[in-house]
Amino acid sequence: MGIRGFTSVFAAGTDQALSSAALDIVFVHGLSGGFETTWKAENGAFWPQWLADEFDSANVHLAGYDSGAFASFLLGSGASIQDLASILADGLISLPHPAKAIVLITHSLGGLIVKQMLRRCVESADSRFQNLAKKVRAVVFLGTPHQGASLAKTFDTILRPFKSRAAQQLAYSSDNLIDLNTFFSSFAVRERVVVRPFYETDKTQGIQIVDRVTANPNVHGAEPIAVQADHIKICKPESKQSLVYRSVCELLHSLLSPSRSLEVVTTPAINDTNSSSTTLLSSHSASECTYAHALATPGVPVSSSDDRVPDGITSDILEDFAYFTTVASDDRRSLAQKLRDADRGYQIGDATRRKERFAMVLHRHIAQPSAVTRYMQLLGAIESRFSRHVRRRISEGASLEQVDYAIQSEVLDPCAQQFSNPGAEISLALVDNALCYLAGNCHVSWDK
Numbered sequence: 001m002g003i004r005g006f007t008s009v010f011a012a013g014t015d016q017a018l019s020s021a022a023l024d025i026v027f028v029h030g031l032s033g034g035f036e037t038t039w040k041a042e043n044g045a046f047w048p049q050w051l052a053d054e055f056d057s058a059n060v061h062l063a064g065y066d067s068g069a070f071a072s073f074l075l076g077s078g079a080s081i082q083d084l085a086s087i088l089a090d091g092l093i094s095l096p097h098p099a100k101a102i103v104l105i106t107h108s109l110g111g112l113i114v115k116q117m118l119r120r121c122v123e124s125a126d127s128r129f130q131n132l133a134k135k136v137r138a139v140v141f142l143g144t145p146h147q148g149a150s151l152a153k154t155f156d157t158i159l160r161p162f163k164s165r166a167a168q169q170l171a172y173s174s175d176n177l178i179d180l181n182t183f184f185s186s187f188a189v190r191e192r193v194v195v196r197p198f199y200e201t202d203k204t205q206g207i208q209i210v211d212r213v214t215a216n217p218n219v220h221g222a223e224p225i226a227v228q229a230d231h232i233k234i235c236k237p238e239s240k241q242s243l244v245y246r247s248v249c250e251l252l253h254s255l256l257s258p259s260r261s262l263e264v265v266t267t268p269a270i271n272d273t274n275s276s277s278t279t280l281l282s283s284h285s286a287s288e289c290t291y292a293h294a295l296a297t298p299g300v301p302v303s304s305s306d307d308r309v310p311d312g313i314t315s316d317i318l319e320d321f322a323y324f325t326t327v328a329s330d331d332r333r334s335l336a337q338k339l340r341d342a343d344r345g346y347q348i349g350d351a352t353r354r355k356e357r358f359a360m361v362l363h364r365h366i367a368q369p370s371a372v373t374r375y376m377q378l379l380g381a382i383e384s385r386f387s388r389h390v391r392r393r394i395s396e397g398a399s400l401e402q403v404d405y406a407i408q409s410e411v412l413d414p415c416a417q418q419f420s421n422p423g424a425e426i427s428l429a430l431v432d433n434a435l436c437y438l439a440g441n442c443h444v445s446w447d448k
Helices: 047-054 067-074 081-093 110-123 127-135 151-159 174-190 243-256 286-296 315-324 335-341 345-364 369-395 400-418 428-440
Strands: 003-009 023-028 058-065 102-107 136-142 194-200 225-227 269-271 278-280
Touching: 003 047, 023 047, 023 081, 023 110, 023 243, 047 058, 047 243, 058 081, 081 110, 081 127, 102 110, 102 243, 110 127, 110 136, 110 174, 127 136, 136 243, 174 345, 194 243, 225 243, 315 369, 335 345, 335 428, 345 369, 345 428, 369 400, 369 428, 400 428
Parallel strands: 023 058, 023 102, 102 136, 136 194, 194 225
Antiparallel strands: 003 058, 269 278
């Protein structure tokens, strides 16, 4: 079970794929259709064929997978989405004549497989998978749910045809979806992947399954586009004048234009000297690598004049950014030393990992103004509440247990509640990680 393979769509008058194509266009269907029927309209129109005929420098492929296997995973059993993602990735790598760039066109939950595939590739130690992720230049989402307060209801509606346990549970929890969406939004911005999301305006059996909110992938510049169709027909253009077809053609023409290079840029790993780990930054310029490294590495400041700082960051947030990502001058003890001085040596390992995890979160969001703003505000709130509510108790000689209680009740819990929004929750663990990051940059300490 899993990915059933790839079927190529040849241009009229030919019977084989191009041996030196500039682009691979790959269609990935959702749960309710097959690798061909998903894209075919009631009048017989089949737009993968139109693309094969119009773009003579591209190969068109239809990826087919076992919908039942995917549904079984969503319902708590069967093949995992990671399995399907890995098989899809291996299929793309194994194409007879792979192009140097890839555009992925997805429908409904097929978009989740693609997002998980990209994550699998980025996190893989296999260079073939890493290079595959770098080849992806655009992703089209047709009725794919990404986020929003109504996400669980959306999934329940999509899964309803898979009766048995679909109405009772959804194993792929909202936390996992949020995490996957966070990865993808960061990946798309970092790798300059063009993301084009579409959502339906018509109801399917009385329900609008994917609306403007749930269709938003949270990628800067990827504005969801409304299509006058329901969830089933949004991926079935009936003519070449259809909005979806014209929009995708415009996207493909822009990618194939002589002024735009489709070459894959490979960058070396950057070693974080404050961490035992090595992070691979798939950036496209030295300045972007410098910016990413500084953001992820405590003590390395970034100037507000840096041309890689995202547009939309206000001056006060830039000042906070420079402040929090630079080691404070008044207390340059290491995080480990601070913990020892506060009789908390037993926390050194855990606190160090937490500090590094928050640094990784900052790194993943280096090009997202809203995320950078949110995390700077979070760091500011933690520092302020720690200073007001915890510092006084430490100076008064409170016990470790009393200090821990103050940190939990006056810092961690309130900050997690303050910065959580529907569909974009802040966990207690993340707030705790941010506190350790501040301590690592010498902005807070647990002793007098």
